[in-house]
Amino acid sequence: MDDGETPLIDAKGLVKEYPARDRPGGVFRAVAGLDFQVGRGEAFGFLGPNGAGKSSTMRMLGCVSPPTAGTLRILGMDPARDGRLIRARLGVVPQEDALDVELTVRENLLMYGNYFGIPRRVVKERAARLLEFAQLEEKAGDRVEALSGGMRRRLTIARSLVNEPDVLLLDEPTTGLDPQARHVLWDRLFRLKQQGVTLLLTTHYMDEAEQLCDRLVVMDKGLIADEGSPRELIERHSTREVLELRFRLDEQDQATGKVRAVTGAREGERVEVLPDRLMVYTPDGEAALAAVTAAGLAPVTALVRRSTLEDVFLRLTGRSLTD
Amino acid sequence: MLLREFSAWMLRYRRTWRSTIVVSVANPLLFLLAIGAGLGRLVAPEALDGMTYLEFFAPGMLAAAAMQNAYIESAFRVNGALRRDRSYVVAAATPLEPRDIMAGHLLFITFRIASSALAFAVVMVAFGASRSPMVVLTVPAALLTGLAFATPLAAWAVTVEKFGTLNAVFRFVLMPMYLLSGTFFTLDSLPAWLHTAAYALPLWHGVDLCRTLSLGTATLAGSLVHVAYLGAFAAGGVAVALVTYRRHLHY
Numbered sequence: 392m393d394d395g396e397t398p399l400i401d402a403k404g405l406v407k408e409y410p411a412r413d414r415p416g417g418v419f420r421a422v423a424g425l426d427f428q429v430g431r432g433e434a435f436g437f438l439g440p441n442g443a444g445k446s447s448t449m450r451m452l453g454c455v456s457p458p459t460a461g462t463l464r465i466l467g468m469d470p471a472r473d474g475r476l477i478r479a480r481l482g483v484v485p486q487e488d489a490l491d492v493e494l495t496v497r498e499n500l501l502m503y504g505n506y507f508g509i510p511r512r513v514v515k516e517r518a519a520r521l522l523e524f525a526q527l528e529e530k531a532g533d534r535v536e537a538l539s540g541g542m543r544r545r546l547t548i549a550r551s552l553v554n555e556p557d558v559l560l561l562d563e564p565t566t567g568l569d570p571q572a573r574h575v576l577w578d579r580l581f582r583l584k585q586q587g588v589t590l591l592l593t594t595h596y597m598d599e600a601e602q603l604c605d606r607l608v609v610m611d612k613g614l615i616a617d618e619g620s621p622r623e624l625i626e627r628h629s630t631r632e633v634l635e636l637r638f639r640l641d642e643q644d645q646a647t648g649k650v651r652a653v654t655g656a657r658e659g660e661r662v663e664v665l666p667d668r669l670m671v672y673t674p675d676g677e678a679a680l681a682a683v684t685a686a687g688l689a690p691v692t693a694l695v696r697r698s699t700l701e702d703v704f705l706r707l708t709g710r711s712l713t714d
Numbered sequence: 715m716l717l718r719e720f721s722a723w724m725l726r727y728r729r730t731w732r733s734t735i736v737v738s739v740a741n742p743l744l745f746l747l748a749i750g751a752g753l754g755r756l757v758a759p760e761a762l763d764g765m766t767y768l769e770f771f772a773p774g775m776l777a778a779a780a781m782q783n784a785y786i787e788s789a790f791r792v793n794g795a796l797r798r799d800r801s802y803v804v805a806a807a808t809p810l811e812p813r814d815i816m817a818g819h820l821l822f823i824t825f826r827i828a829s830s831a832l833a834f835a836v837v838m839v840a841f842g843a844s845r846s847p848m849v850v851l852t853v854p855a856a857l858l859t860g861l862a863f864a865t866p867l868a869a870w871a872v873t874v875e876k877f878g879t880l881n882a883v884f885r886f887v888l889m890p891m892y893l894l895s896g897t898f899f900t901l902d903s904l905p906a907w908l909h910t911a912a913y914a915l916p917l918w919h920g921v922d923l924c925r926t927l928s929l930g931t932a933t934l935a936g937s938l939v940h941v942a943y944l945g946a947f948a949a950g951g952v953a954v955a956l957v958t959y960r961r962h963l964h965y
């Protein structure tokens with residue numbers, strides 16, 4: 392990015408408006424002006440809650456949704472003019488799997504290759520490799536109907552790689568999967584990243600963003616709240632550690648005042664109040680906890696942990712990521 | 715590009731053709747037998763200017779079956795491809811443009827209507843329900859009838875959000891058209907105003923075209939009017955579909 396090379400993706404003032412669903416004749420601004428660049432080989436994330444405008448952004452990047460305003464360049468081309476050429480070099484994993492359930496796993500790959508005009512012999516070769524990559528070799532002849540959610544997701548990712556894309560767009564790649572299936576998927580995506588594939592992904596899981604993204608933007612209500620690497624964002628907006636305190640609900644109000652008093656006196660600490668707990672942002676969680684107990688407070692539970700992107704999101708937007 | 719979409723539909727069809735045979739061929743044939751040969755015996759040939767009811771009814775049924783196949787293959791499947799199994803959405807992410815997806819699917823629909831019409835016409839001839847060698851022209855005539863419905867229906871179905879809307883239109887628009895287009899009885903038996911109104915229905919043009927070809931009573935001028943009317947619907951449908959497909963696939 393800093394080496395003066397033109398970015399693979401360059402968005403300036405990107406806006407997307409839809410006809411409003413509730414007000415006839417009105418418009419709804421789902422994406423309200425985004426600026427970002429993504430360089431070759433980067434893993435770039437859009438972190439934000441439901442409704443932030445992530446899918447709308449991905450659809451514009453996928454050249455299936457003309458931006459309402461702003462400029463967008465993908466692989467140096469303009470989607471309005473060269474959508475066909477750009478899409479030929481993209482891999483797309485939509486938010487919802489749309490596999491052909493009546494066809495077999497392998498047939499799904501063959502059919503997708505056909506859309507790109509790749510000779511059948513070449514697709515067959517690639518399909519064999521991709522099935523191995525997606526750990527679906529044993530399922531190759533099975534109908535998609537019979538696959539689990541995690542397997543379907545892996546097949547969708549394998550399918551998106553059939554045209555050996557320069558850029559892979561993943562819209563919430565692991566939403567709705569159980570923890571084990573998510574870890575398998577992360578492992579596969581990590582491999583792609585190591586192979587130098589440029590990844591753009593949206594997520595509302597902060598752990599996913601931390602694991603996979605070199606750089607990310609925090610999105611809320613169609614806008615970018617901030618941008619940076621996960622570490623930079625945490626350093627900029629949070630403290631090194633967080634002390635989470637839970638009190639009995641009838642005691643929380645009273646305790647909040649006391650915790651504020653205790654931590655307010657200490658340097659670099661602040662308190663956030665959530666409905667069910669208090670978060671003390673502090674450079675040293677153990678010391679903060681010691682101060683709280685020394686003041687005679689008795690939390691039901693107390694947990695010291697490192698700051699995460701969830702804390703960054705809370706700080707930037709005043710809301711939590713998943714609710 | 716459109717051939718890529720066409721071959722995707724063909725690949726899917728290889729998996730499902732058995733079940734479609736029942737709806738698109740077996741049903742109309744059963745109808746033909748039950749009504750044309752069974753019930754039809756009750757109708758005296760004198761009432762139909764000397765032709766048997768089977769000879770009257772079969773070519774009408776050919777046209778009506780083409781319309782019904784158009785509804786199934788176009789309206790229902792187009793809508794499903796966008797909203798249910800989402801194969802349109804998948805294709806739209808590839809180099810295909812909405813117009814390629816539309817054209818490729820319409821080509822597949824053409825294949826489906828034509829093959830069903832051909833099967834129907836063969837049986838019709840085998841049952842002795844036709845009187846003229848011009849019956850071979852009923853296959854393209856039925857295809858044109860089907861397309862006069864398929865293209866406007868595709869243009870519309872890609873915009874429909876609720877599946878129930880499709881069912882309602884099938885029941886309250888298509889089914890009455892069946893009855894009022896001279897499929898089962900001649901228009902002469904309708905009140906005068908309905909009789910005139912029926913001339914506006916594309917299905918009536920399809921029915922009359924197929925029937926006159928099968929009976930050998932077709933005139934060049936009359937047939938050209940039918941062809942032009944049906945062709946206008948088919949072409950108009952394509953023109954509108956170009957717009958609606960773009961709007962609803964690239965929104």
Ligand SMILES: Nc1ncnc2c1ncn2[C@@H]1O[C@H](COP(=O)(O)OP(=O)(O)O)[C@@H](O)[C@H]1O
Nearest residue numbers: 409410412419421440441442443444445446447
């Ligand atoms: N076709 C549409 N018409 C109207 N509003 C839409 C449409 N698509 C999305 N929206 C609205 O735009 C907002 C952003 O949606 P989306 O981009 O899907 O967000 P995310 O993927 O971050 O959950 C939501 O409030 C959603 O309801």
Ligand SMILES: [Mg+2]
Nearest residue numbers: 445446447486
């Ligand atoms: Mg989304």
